[in-house]
Amino acid sequence: MAGAASILENDSTISRLDRSLSVLERFMSLIAGLGVFSLMLLAVVSVTGRQFFNRPLPGYVDWIELAMPLIAFMGISYMQRLGGHIRMDIVIGQLKGRVLWAAEFITTLAIFLVIVALIWGSWSHFLRSFDLGSPLWSRDSTIDIGLPIWPAKLIVPVAFFVLSLRLALQLWGFGRAFLKGDPEPVAVPLILSAAEQAALEARQIEDRD
Amino acid sequence: VEWNASLWGQRRAFTEHVEKLAELVEEKTDGEFTINISYGGLSKNTENLDGISIGAFEMAQFCAGYHRDKNRAITVLELPFLGVENLEQEVAVSNAVYAHPAVAEEMSQWNAKMLMTSPMPQYNLVGTGEPRDELADFEGMRVRATGGLGEAFAAVGGVPTSVTSSEAYQAMESGVVDTVAFAQHAHLSFGTINEADWWTANLNPGTVNCPVVVNIDAYESLSDEHREALDSSVSEAIDYYLENYGELLARWDQVLEERGVNKVMISQDELAAFREVASPIHQEWIDTMSAQGLPAQELYDLVNSTLEEAKSGS
Amino acid sequence: MDSIEIGLWVTGGLLVLVVLGMRVAFAAAFAGVVGLIWIFWSRKGYDASELGWAMTVAIKTAGQVPHGKVASQALSLIPTFILIGYLAYYAGLTKALFEAAKRWIAWVPGGLAVSTVFATAGFAAVSGASVATAAVFARIAIPEMLKVGYDRRFAAGVVAAGGTLASLIPPSAILVIYAIIVEQDVGKLLLAGFIPGVVSAFIYAGLIIILALTIKGFGPPVTGFTWRQRMQSLPPALPILAVVVIIIFFVYNPFGGDAWGTPTEGGAVGAFIVFLMALWHGMRWPELKDALIETAKLSTMIFAIIWGVLIYVRFLGFADLPGAFADWITSLDQAPMLTLIMILLAYAVLGMFMDAIGMLLLTLPVVFPAVMALNGGPFVTAEESAFGMNGTMCAIWFGILVVKMAEFCLITPPIGLNCFVVAGVRPDISVQDVFRGVMPFFLADAVTIATLVAFPSIVLWLPSLA
Ligand code: NA
Ligand code: NA
Numbered sequence: 001m002a003g004a005a006s007i008l009e010n011d012s013t014i015s016r017l018d019r020s021l022s023v024l025e026r027f028m029s030l031i032a033g034l035g036v037f038s039l040m041l042l043a044v045v046s047v048t049g050r051q052f053f054n055r056p057l058p059g060y061v062d063w064i065e066l067a068m069p070l071i072a073f074m075g076i077s078y079m080q081r082l083g084g085h086i087r088m089d090i091v092i093g094q095l096k097g098r099v100l101w102a103a104e105f106i107t108t109l110a111i112f113l114v115i116v117a118l119i120w121g122s123w124s125h126f127l128r129s130f131d132l133g134s135p136l137w138s139r140d141s142t143i144d145i146g147l148p149i150w151p152a153k154l155i156v157p158v159a160f161f162v163l164s165l166r167l168a169l170q171l172w173g174f175g176r177a178f179l180k181g182d183p184e185p186v187a188v189p190l191i192l193s194a195a196e197q198a199a200l201e202a203r204q205i206e207d208r209d
Numbered sequence: 210v211e212w213n214a215s216l217w218g219q220r221r222a223f224t225e226h227v228e229k230l231a232e233l234v235e236e237k238t239d240g241e242f243t244i245n246i247s248y249g250g251l252s253k254n255t256e257n258l259d260g261i262s263i264g265a266f267e268m269a270q271f272c273a274g275y276h277r278d279k280n281r282a283i284t285v286l287e288l289p290f291l292g293v294e295n296l297e298q299e300v301a302v303s304n305a306v307y308a309h310p311a312v313a314e315e316m317s318q319w320n321a322k323m324l325m326t327s328p329m330p331q332y333n334l335v336g337t338g339e340p341r342d343e344l345a346d347f348e349g350m351r352v353r354a355t356g357g358l359g360e361a362f363a364a365v366g367g368v369p370t371s372v373t374s375s376e377a378y379q380a381m382e383s384g385v386v387d388t389v390a391f392a393q394h395a396h397l398s399f400g401t402i403n404e405a406d407w408w409t410a411n412l413n414p415g416t417v418n419c420p421v422v423v424n425i426d427a428y429e430s431l432s433d434e435h436r437e438a439l440d441s442s443v444s445e446a447i448d449y450y451l452e453n454y455g456e457l458l459a460r461w462d463q464v465l466e467e468r469g470v471n472k473v474m475i476s477q478d479e480l481a482a483f484r485e486v487a488s489p490i491h492q493e494w495i496d497t498m499s500a501q502g503l504p505a506q507e508l509y510d511l512v513n514s515t516l517e518e519a520k521s522g523s
Numbered sequence: 524m525d526s527i528e529i530g531l532w533v534t535g536g537l538l539v540l541v542v543l544g545m546r547v548a549f550a551a552a553f554a555g556v557v558g559l560i561w562i563f564w565s566r567k568g569y570d571a572s573e574l575g576w577a578m579t580v581a582i583k584t585a586g587q588v589p590h591g592k593v594a595s596q597a598l599s600l601i602p603t604f605i606l607i608g609y610l611a612y613y614a615g616l617t618k619a620l621f622e623a624a625k626r627w628i629a630w631v632p633g634g635l636a637v638s639t640v641f642a643t644a645g646f647a648a649v650s651g652a653s654v655a656t657a658a659v660f661a662r663i664a665i666p667e668m669l670k671v672g673y674d675r676r677f678a679a680g681v682v683a684a685g686g687t688l689a690s691l692i693p694p695s696a697i698l699v700i701y702a703i704i705v706e707q708d709v710g711k712l713l714l715a716g717f718i719p720g721v722v723s724a725f726i727y728a729g730l731i732i733i734l735a736l737t738i739k740g741f742g743p744p745v746t747g748f749t750w751r752q753r754m755q756s757l758p759p760a761l762p763i764l765a766v767v768v769i770i771i772f773f774v775y776n777p778f779g780g781d782a783w784g785t786p787t788e789g790g791a792v793g794a795f796i797v798f799l800m801a802l803w804h805g806m807r808w809p810e811l812k813d814a815l816i817e818t819a820k821l822s823t824m825i826f827a828i829i830w831g832v833l834i835y836v837r838f839l840g841f842a843d844l845p846g847a848f849a850d851w852i853t854s855l856d857q858a859p860m861l862t863l864i865m866i867l868l869a870y871a872v873l874g875m876f877m878d879a880i881g882m883l884l885l886t887l888p889v890v891f892p893a894v895m896a897l898n899g900g901p902f903v904t905a906e907e908s909a910f911g912m913n914g915t916m917c918a919i920w921f922g923i924l925v926v927k928m929a930e931f932c933l934i935t936p937p938i939g940l941n942c943f944v945v946a947g948v949r950p951d952i953s954v955q956d957v958f959r960g961v962m963p964f965f966l967a968d969a970v971t972i973a974t975l976v977a978f979p980s981i982v983l984w985l986p987s988l989a
Binding site: 026032039064067071073084086093107115120123149 | 543548549553556590593595596598599603606790795798814816817822827830943947953
């Protein structure tokens with residue numbers, strides 16, 4: 001998925017905003033990755049604790065449930081920047097120029113609308129679990145050791161908020177490209193020609209090996 | 210009028226009172242008031258209260274132990290070793306607590322109103338190896354029990370171990386846990402009984418409390434006639450539930466016999482010792498909940514007095 | 524308009540959005556939110572003053588889904604096994620496996636493609652996610668096949684199809700999900716997947732050999748490896764056996780003693796072993812960081828589809844499409860086996876339009892009890908049953924059949940995930956190319972499924988020992 005699109009850069013405002021946002025997005029993805037890593041360590045601690053010390057990790061399942069949103073959502077905006085969320089490109093892959101930018105603008109707008117709705121929806125989901133008057137501000141807790149759930153629920157609107165910034169930036173980028181008829185706009189994921197993509201991928205594999 | 214009711218899993222003994230209620234209400238109103246029961250289609254089981262609060266559906270079932278912080282007041286019913294012996298007593302204490310204003314107040318924060326309980330039997334243990342029938346045997350025992358029940362076993366030296374219910378059989382087979390605490394129907398459906406050498410018939414360590422609630426706005430907007438049809442069907446639905454669960458318990462005895470599972474009876478002295486150990490947990494619950502402004506002592510006393518009454522009545 | 528009709532309209536709208544190129548996860552979420560608004564509003568008789576209420580309830584209902592559905596222990600296997608996939612790459616395991624398969628098997632007609640199938644089958648034993656397996660082998664196997672002149676579409680198709688083996692051969696995330704939905708023993712289901720997975724691999728290999736013998740210029744056998752070279756290829760691939768043994772022992776101890784833990788733990792401990800191997804093989808923080816970010820990216824993508832589809836599924840729950848399906852199935856007046864085959868065909872059709880996990884989550888609560896009832900109920904004995912097996916065994920057998928169907932749907936258009944992933948990893952190959960290249964494997968999968976339906980003992984022999 002990485003490298004499936006390329007993002008052009010220059011020193012325009014939109015491109016600088018794109019790069020600043022991508023620093024945050026990459027950092028958030030790393031946190032998600034560390035979440036996966038800690039799941040692995042958690043299991044090792046739980047198994048060794050149980051097998052060798054008869055002391056299983058209390059609330060093992062609860063901790064997993066709290067870590068999962070970190071893994072599932074923190075990287076979402078970075079994937080949107082890279083154009084990595086899957087789609088069918090049978091139709092859109094045939095389009096060029098202004099028609100393409102118009103199509104990208106419309107589908108991105110639809111995503112923006114649903115994400116704004118979900119920011120509201122997931123925020124209210126968070127609010128129902130959050131109560132300043134209760135111990136640990138908790139009005140919803142995990143089944144086994146009663147950990148407060150609100151921090152995990154808060155991750156969703158936060159990650160969606162960053163995603164909405166990214167989507168707004170892409171709307172600006174595609175809108176600008178449409179108005180100017182720009183063949184190579186900055187700050188938006190571009191569908192590359194097969195040859196360009198192959199070259200990019202080859203570079204990546206070489207980097208790895 | 211058409212209501213949606215959010216349950217989970219599949220139709221089973223645990224949901225028969227809701228099925229019966231829907232049937233009765235439809236009958237009494239000549240089909241004018243229907244309740245569609247959905248098993249998991251409308252919400253996740255731990256979020257049924259959220260759905261009621263949003264107004265996404267009008268009726269829902271949930272269990273207090275899934276999320277203690279959402280429903281602090283009724284967690285009194287999930288305290289370990291309360292001494293509840295059968296489903297009739299469980300119904301009596303549940304009804305008494307549900308009728309308390311503190312419970313109504315907490316539920317109203319979710320826009321919910323208690324309709325009825327789903328009486329669950331005590332979570333007695335199945336285990337492998339030598340039967341554990343004395344307090345001392347629980348030292349170092351790895352037990353699959355969550356929440357307050359887990360705390361209680363920890364207090365007697367047990368080691369509560371986190372596994373999901375669907376992994377319970379696997380955990381028992383693999384020795385991850387020595388014992389599993391479930392109601393009988395769950396021991397049957399998760400297959401833990403197939404691994405068992407013994408079952409504690411009278412340990413009665415506690416259970417979960419799973420009410421059925423309705424959305425207040427929807428309830429109040431019912432016509433008098435429809436509300437009457439709903440309210441008047443509750444006790445009939447509960448009776449049906451008890452009768453149906455009774456059949457399951459009869460089958461349970463048969464399964465124990467077929468598989469040669471030892472029915473462990475724990476002596477009265479040992480049971481008293483268990484209650485002794487549990488009493489600090491009860492006191493801690495009272496202190497914590499009082500500090501949060503709940504009439505905890507009152508709720509606790511209500512459970513005990515109701516239970517006494519139920520026992521002397523039967 | 525009744526709720527079933529709303530359900531059908533919104534489903535049609537979703538397909539249009541997907542075809543127009545909207546990202547699948549968000550298209551599903553969009554359709555779900557719009558559908559929920561529609562259905563809540565319809566309950567108020569489309570009264571204009573109630574539209575605001577309908578939108579509020581719909582959006583708050585949809586807003587529960589992303590966190591609620593993702594915060595589950597069962598799904599934690601998915602990122603764990605994606606991480607294994609990347610770590611195994613840095614541990615040199617995938618390359619070693621492919622190299623060993625090449626030296627030992629590539630002399631047959633269609634040799635490299637056959638080697639790819641068996642290498643993916645081997646890797647399936649450490650990977651629980653089909654998509655991750657396809658992603659890894661798209662990097663390793665496709666370049667080698669292209670080098671010796673395979674058609675690029677077919678090369679991509681082999682990898683997409685081979686990737687599906689990961690979900691039958693244990694460990695498998697989707698089998699765990701099935702077990703959890705239908706409340707059956709996870710360990711027995713994982714064991715049950717093993718032989719069907721291997722059978723599946725052999726049927727793929729057989730198909731490739733037949734194609735290689737009949738099509739001119741298909742892709743030459745690769746010969747000339749000495750026995751010495753073959754033996755040398757084994758030690759680097761052997762560590763994978765250690766991982767396989769650990770994961771299996773966490774599920775089932777073949778020597779009759781206690782197993783070592785639960786499947787969830789087995790997966791994570793397996794990942795830890797591969798992590799240590801990768802460290803030993805020279806992985807340091809820059810590579811680990813890379814692996815973690817790549818894991819996060821692929822996990823995010825898969826989870827986005829899961830919660831997006833589940834918002835749509837939540838809408839379907841309110842529209843009661845599953846209920847309508849159940850009524851239809853149970854009203855059929857025909858042989859149970861015919862009904863079962865029809866159910867499997869229905870999965871094939873449904874799977875063309877839905878994500879596998881979403882499809883199972885949506886349908887099993889309805890379909891599973893219907894299938895159990897067809898067999899004679901959950902407590903039926905083998906003698907009295909319609910399919911000749913008791914309730915537990917029927918649940919396991921149907922689980923393997925359904926998961927094989929779901930895997931089949933990972934390679935069918937229009938949203939076969941494996942094909943998208945292969946195309947995503949290989950920028951020079953389009954999704955349409957992969958779909959074209961994978962088509963022969965539809966036939967192989969049909970043969971496999973027919974075999975499993977006709978001979979249930981292939982599925983049930985191992986779990987009946989445990
Ligand atoms: Na696998
Ligand atoms: Na591509």
